[in-house]
Amino acid sequence: MSDSLPWSERPARVAGRFPKEAATSDGSLGQSSRATGRQAWPARPDAVTLAELAVQALLDEATLTPKPGLVDLRGRGSHTDIHIGLMCVSANALRPGLEAMALAGAADWRDLRVLRERLGLLGRATESAMMAATEGVNTHRGAIWALGLLVAAANMPSRCGGFRPATIAKRAGAIASQPDRFAGDPATHKGGRACAQYGVAGARGQAQAGFPHVLQYGLPTLHASRRQGAEESCARLDALMAILAKLDDTCVLARGGPHALRSLQDAAANILKAGGTATCRGKQLLNHMDSEALRLGVSPGGAADLLAATLFLDSLTV
Ligand SMILES: CC(C)(COP(=O)(O)OP(=O)(O)OC[C@H]1O[C@@H](n2cnc3c(N)ncnc32)[C@H](O[C@H]2O[C@H](COP(=O)(O)OP(=O)(O)OP(=O)(O)O)[C@@H](O)[C@H]2O)[C@@H]1O)[C@@H](O)C(=O)NCCC(=O)NCCS
Numbered sequence: 392m393s394d395s396l397p398w399s400e401r402p403a404r405v406a407g408r409f410p411k412e413a414a415t416s417d418g419s420l421g422q423s424s425r426a427t428g429r430q431a432w433p434a435r436p437d438a439v440t441l442a443e444l445a446v447q448a449l450l451d452e453a454t455l456t457p458k459p460g461l462v463d464l465r466g467r468g469s470h471t472d473i474h475i476g477l478m479c480v481s482a483n484a485l486r487p488g489l490e491a492m493a494l495a496g497a498a499d500w501r502d503l504r505v506l507r508e509r510l511g512l513l514g515r516a517t518e519s520a521m522m523a524a525t526e527g528v529n530t531h532r533g534a535i536w537a538l539g540l541l542v543a544a545a546n547m548p549s550r551c552g553g554f555r556p557a558t559i560a561k562r563a564g565a566i567a568s569q570p571d572r573f574a575g576d577p578a579t580h581k582g583g584r585a586c587a588q589y590g591v592a593g594a595r596g597q598a599q600a601g602f603p604h605v606l607q608y609g610l611p612t613l614h615a616s617r618r619q620g621a622e623e624s625c626a627r628l629d630a631l632m633a634i635l636a637k638l639d640d641t642c643v644l645a646r647g648g649p650h651a652l653r654s655l656q657d658a659a660a661n662i663l664k665a666g667g668t669a670t671c672r673g674k675q676l677l678n679h680m681d682s683e684a685l686r687l688g689v690s691p692g693g694a695a696d697l698l699a700a701t702l703f704l705d706s707l708t709v
């Protein structure tokens with residue numbers, strides 16, 4: 392890690408807990424201690440724990456299999472430059488940055504404008520750390536944005552409100568809605584251009600609205616599928632389908648256009664209508680959806696990021 396990073400004074404104890412070799416191992420990789428989706432915290436988690444939970448959510452998302460067009464334990468999906476090992480290395484490289492962003496939430500909560508600019512600085516440095524770890528591949532840019540805002544919001548003092556997912560997401564939305572004088576030009580980003588071309592809100596709009604796809608689709612579907620007795624991996628895949636069915640994912644739009652987006656959204660909705668990914672029909676449809684994503688050359692990276700955000704907020708549930 393570069394010495395110039397703003398958190399370089401942080402102790403090494405938070406870095407590199409996930410060995411590179413383990414990244415390509417079997418299905419046990421990435422399974423959290425909350426494999427049942429439940430973890431009781433004796434008190435509110437501190438910044439180190441919040442960063443750890445966020446990284447775990449990223450690992451859980453990356454290793455969730457089978458996902459349509461996305462990198463998973465089977466392979467690269469529609470990507471040529473990313474594999475599961477890189478996703479895991481990348482997730483682990485974000486830990487110090489996420490911890491610093493959580494600390495910023497506790498330090499700068501009184502002035503959301505100051506906090507937004509602090510998070511912008513840390514977010515851009517975390518993007519650089521990701522790029523250094525992946526040798527220039529964009530694995531988690533959207534995830535840094537979403538989880539950075541959420542860990543900061545989760546670490547604001549309790550007088551800012553409760554610790555429920557809805558409260559944390561709303562606070563994150565308030566931070567994201569503040570201006571950042573130092574932000575780059577969105578029109579130079581592929582996602583920013585897709586937003587302008589197709590009139591969609593993208594990752595920025597999703598965060599500013601307080602993560603509606605996480606609160607209205609991801610979390611309720613995760614919980615409903617668990618209640619219906621689905622295995623944890625199926626409940627998580629169902630949550631991904633629920634997000635995907637409704638999200639204007641700029642990764643899909645940028646690579647495949649509106650036709651590809653509609654095709655994935657319809658396929659995800661049909662899987663849920665068939666009873667979800669735990670059913671035989673749901674599994675068949677998921678297989679078909681995966682083939683279609685590969686044929687179209689698209690990968691719903693935005694929906695995957697929001698699944699990680701869903702799993703992170705779920706992991707805070709006592
Ligand atoms: C505000 C930013 C998000 C700026 O980003 P941008 O203007 O580019 O906005 P979006 O494209 O809308 O979003 C960026 C990433 O967010 C994910 N995403 C896409 N759609 C949505 C959506 N509707 N809702 C939520 N999230 C969404 C997605 O990230 C994932 O995909 C990336 C991989 O995609 P891929 O196409 O393979 O990679 P590319 O590099 O684009 O392609 P190639 O060049 O390889 O061909 C991967 O990152 C996933 O995570 C979008 O890509 C924000 O990033 C920003 O301002 N950051 C600065 C720091 C900051 O202010 N931080 C503050 C808080 S931490």
Ligand SMILES: Nc1ncnc2[nH]cnc12
Pocket residue numbers: 452453460461462463468470473478530531534690691692693695696
């Ligand atoms: N599993 C995944 N595959 C490809 N891009 C992603 N972005 C976030 N998660 C991803």
